[in-house]
Amino acid sequence: NAGVTQTPKFRILKIGQSMTLQCTQDMNHNYMYWYRQDPGMGLKLIYYSVGAGITDKGEVPNGYNVSRSTTEDFPLRLELAAPSQTSVYFCASSYWGGTGGSGNTIYFGEGSWLTVV
Amino acid sequence: AQSVAQPEDQVNVAEGNPLTVKCTYSVSGNPYLFWYVQYPNRGLQFLLKYITGDNLVKGSYGFEAEFNKSQTSFHLKKPSALVSDSALYFCAVRAADDYKLSFGAGTTVTVRA
Numbered sequence: 001n002a003g004v005t006q007t008p009k010f011r012i013l014k015i016g017q018s019m020t021l022q023c024t025q026d027m028n029h030n031y032m033y034w035y036r037q038d039p040g041m042g043l044k045l046i047y048y049s050v051g052a053g054i055t056d057k058g059e060v061p062n063g064y065n066v067s068r069s070t071t072e073d074f075p076l077r078l079e080l081a082a083p084s085q086t087s088v089y090f091c092a093s094s095y096w097g098g099t100g101g102s103g104n105t106i107y108f109g110e111g112s113w114l115t116v117v
Numbered sequence: 118a119q120s121v122a123q124p125e126d127q128v129n130v131a132e133g134n135p136l137t138v139k140c141t142y143s144v145s146g147n148p149y150l151f152w153y154v155q156y157p158n159r160g161l162q163f164l165l166k167y168i169t170g171d172n173l174v175k176g177s178y179g180f181e182a183e184f185n186k187s188q189t190s191f192h193l194k195k196p197s198a199l200v201s202d203s204a205l206y207f208c209a210v211r212a213a214d215d216y217k218l219s220f221g222a223g224t225t226v227t228v229r230a
Contacts, residue, residue, distance in 0.1 A: 004160075031216055040126070042207065042220035043161075050216070058217070090160060096216045105151070106218055110160040 002026050004109035006091050012115045013081040021076040021112050023091030031094045032074040033058075033106065034066065036087040043090065049074055050096070081116045088113050119144040121208050123221035131229055136198040138224045140191045140208030147213040150191040152182055155205040155223075164206075167191060178202070198228045 004025045013019055025032065030051050035043040045058030049068040063085055065077040074093075078085060094106040120143045130136050142148055149168055153161040165176025172184045182193045191208060205225050209218040 033217075035220075040222055042121075042222045043218075045217055048217065094216070105163050105166060107163065108153075108161040111158075113158075 004091055004093055004107055006089075006109035006112050008112060009110070010113045012117060013078070015081060015083065015116060017081050018077070018079050019081070019114075021078070021089055021091070021114075023074045023076065023109060024072050025074075025091075025093040025107075026072065027093060027095070027107070028071065029093035029095045029107075030071065031096045031106075032068065033092040033094075034064070034074070034076045035090045035092065035108075036060065037090060037111075038087050046076065046089075078114075083116050086114060086116045119210055119212060119215070119219045121210050121219055121221035123206075123208055123224045125224050126222075127225045127227065129227045129229065130198050132200050133197050136193075136195040136202065136226065136228070138193040138206050138208075138226060140193065140221060141189050142191060142208070142210040143189065144210050144212050148189075148191075149211050149213060150182075150184060151209040151211075151218065152176065152180070152191075152193050153207045153209065155207065157204075161207065164193070198226075200228050200230050202226060203228045 007022045033048045034046040044060045047066040049055045089112045091109040092106045094104050122141045151166045152164040167174045167184045175181045205223050207223050208221045211218050
């Protein structure tokens with residue numbers, strides 16, 4: 001069971017370039033998330049998806065786009081990369097069965113280190 | 118809105134001594150509380166969670182955490198720290214009717230031999 005898999009692990013981009021961070025999960029989770037981690041700031045939610053075909057903005061969505069065509073995949077697109085997007089990106093997933101006592105855990109991928117120069 | 122505070126950026130302890138990492142939270146309604154650990158250049162690993170029931174929760178690698186509703190705290194503890202416990206620890210909270218986690222800024226734990 002691979003869990004949440006992200007690629008690439010490391011990437012250097014030039015200002016203005018675009019790229020896609022890939023994320024796939026094999027746990028049949030309906031919810032998927034993209035977070036970014038900056039030093040001393042914890043994790044901030046970029047986008048999330050509650051199921052195939054449904055996505056929504058998190059706390060810091062500007063400069064990013066997502067899509068969710070299948071349950072398994074949730075790619076994050078960076079258009080016109082800027083130095084402010086230098087960060088570590090984490091994809092995550094969980095199963096949400098509704099409100100109440102499920103309390104299901106969110107599981108994270110290994111991260112993608114992105115530097116924009 | 119929900120939020121988490123981890124008041125200590127760093128915690129330093131000697132191997133074999135007790136380890137405590139502090140966390141306080143703010144959330145509407147009943148909280149679901151989580152602790153994650155991150156080793157260098159790795160993703161976040163789930164340690165333990167409080168959903169309901171016993172206020173003392175036991176998790177992976179000998180860690181435990183105590184939920185205190187009156188103090189809105191969820192401190193992580195380990196009776197005897199190991200050098201291998203050196204890592205970055207995150208506390209997180211979500212409301213019972215929400216699916217988005219809010220994270221603290223993290224606490225770096227260093228256990229010296």
